[in-house]
Amino acid sequence: MLPLVYSPAYVTPLPDGHRFPMPKFGILRDLLIERGVASETQFHCPEIGSFEFIASVHDPAYVRSFFDGTIDRDAIRKIGLPWSEGLVTRTRTAVAGTLLTCELALTHGLACNTAGGTHHAHRGWGSGFCIFNDIAVAARTLLDRGSVGHVLIIDLDVHHGDGTATIFYGDDRVFTFSMHCDKNFPARKPPSDLDVPLDKGVGDGEYLDTLRKHLPRLLERVEPDLVIYDAGVDVHRDDRLGYLALTDNGLYDRDKDVIEQCRSHGIPTACVIGGGYDKDHTRLAWRHATIHRAATDVWQQAASTV
Numbered sequence: 001m002l003p004l005v006y007s008p009a010y011v012t013p014l015p016d017g018h019r020f021p022m023p024k025f026g027i028l029r030d031l032l033i034e035r036g037v038a039s040e041t042q043f044h045c046p047e048i049g050s051f052e053f054i055a056s057v058h059d060p061a062y063v064r065s066f067f068d069g070t071i072d073r074d075a076i077r078k079i080g081l082p083w084s085e086g087l088v089t090r091t092r093t094a095v096a097g098t099l100l101t102c103e104l105a106l107t108h109g110l111a112c113n114t115a116g117g118t119h120h121a122h123r124g125w126g127s128g129f130c131i132f133n134d135i136a137v138a139a140r141t142l143l144d145r146g147s148v149g150h151v152l153i154i155d156l157d158v159h160h161g162d163g164t165a166t167i168f169y170g171d172d173r174v175f176t177f178s179m180h181c182d183k184n185f186p187a188r189k190p191p192s193d194l195d196v197p198l199d200k201g202v203g204d205g206e207y208l209d210t211l212r213k214h215l216p217r218l219l220e221r222v223e224p225d226l227v228i229y230d231a232g233v234d235v236h237r238d239d240r241l242g243y244l245a246l247t248d249n250g251l252y253d254r255d256k257d258v259i260e261q262c263r264s265h266g267i268p269t270a271c272v273i274g275g276g277y278d279k280d281h282t283r284l285a286w287r288h289a290t291i292h293r294a295a296t297d298v299w300q301q302a303a304s305t306v
């Protein structure tokens with residue numbers, strides 16, 4: 001069965017009415033079970049990430065200041081989440097969860113986290129609800145271990161993957177690909193290895209055509225040992241922060257396309273959920289479940305053809 005990753009530590013309380021939809025991670029896990037996408041036995045639970053693990057990418061002074069709560073107010077304001085012990089545990093566990101998802105993908109070919117994709121975290125600072133860059137820490141850890149030689153990051157969150165781009169700038173072992181809405185956060189977009197900016201209002205047809213133009217070439221050119229796929233759902237037409245116009249079907253087709261392409265090239269694929277913003281947390285969580293539904297369908301198709 002398709003390996004999935006979740007920890008109860010993924011959810012920690014935020015002040016009432018906070019813009020960040022923290023409950024979505026727990027709701028997502030529950031919906032996957034309640035609506036028959038997954039069973040309890042498919043879930044793997046990560047440990048809490050250590051200081052050394054996170055400092056393999058991030059400035060040790062920044063990591064220490066976040067761990068012990070001495071991080072300054074400006075840095076916290078830029079992140080946009082109030083500091084708490086629970087937030088520290090949540091963040092450390094989510095980073096470890098993405099590494100676990102990658103390890104499961106390397107063993108089983110495909111795996112999905114129920115969190116992750118904090119791509120606005122840079123080496124020495126966080127922004128846009130992102131504290132540590134789980135994608136970068138997971139990739140760096142596997143490269144340092146020698147488990148992989150090349151990693152391709154496919155970042156289809158509606159926002160540019162600026163933190164991932166700066167962390168891996170000049171590192172030939174990691175290819176960063178970001179397809180995003182151009183007129184959206186962050187204002188400054190440092191170069192990824194491939195950036196594909198889209199205009200506001202782009203819908204299913206143009207979006208999928210553009211993706212299909214780039215992805216096969218990229219997989220052949222990079223020949224990665226692992227793909228980490230950020231399946232942000234803030235490209236959806238009902239997203240509060242997105243400005244693109246994908247439908248439910250467009251989102252499903254996107255996710256299935258990415259996974260099928262990677263699979264047809266024999267590349268292990270680890271999926272993280274990325275961003276998504278909606279006041280209705282159940283509707284939002286179910287939108288995030290698109291990646292788990294698409295991955296399950298590809299997994300079952302593959303199983304039935306063996």
Ligand SMILES: [Zn+2]
Pocket residue numbers: 157158159232234274275276
């Ligand atoms: Zn986003």
